[in-house]
Amino acid sequence: MPALCSLSDCELVARLPTLVQAERHAMVDVIEHLVEMERRRLYLRLSVSSLYRYCIERLCYGEDAALKRHRVAKLALRLPQVLDELRAGTTHLTGLFLLSTHLTDDNAT
Numbered sequence: 001m002p003a004l005c006s007l008s009d010c011e012l013v014a015r016l017p018t019l020v021q022a023e024r025h026a027m028v029d030v031i032e033h034l035v036e037m038e039r040r041r042l043y044l045r046l047s048v049s050s051l052y053r054y055c056i057e058r059l060c061y062g063e064d065a066a067l068k069r070h071r072v073a074k075l076a077l078r079l080p081q082v083l084d085e086l087r088a089g090t091t092h093l094t095g096l097f098l099l100s101t102h103l104t105d106d107n108a109t
Helices: 009-040 051-057 063-078 081-088 091-101
Strands: none
Touching: 009 051, 009 063, 009 081, 051 063, 063 081, 063 091, 081 091
């Protein structure tokens, strides 16, 4: 990748949407992996007490980032369709985190 300072203004601006989309997809991939870790409870085999603690101790997330990913992974375990919305950008991690205790099969559309 060329040094950012060598990019023209137009090139820099043109690259950002693609990078944001890639970032969004990578974050959803992480959440999907955490869903499967939770489903299998693999963190227990790794001597970690919870998925939340695994995110902190093994993935080096801060407490806030770990809590959001943990809670959204548990939500996605119940309501897998939220991952599609997250990937599409129609919702975001913080939004799902805040809604996670309120969403049910009946009100999640």
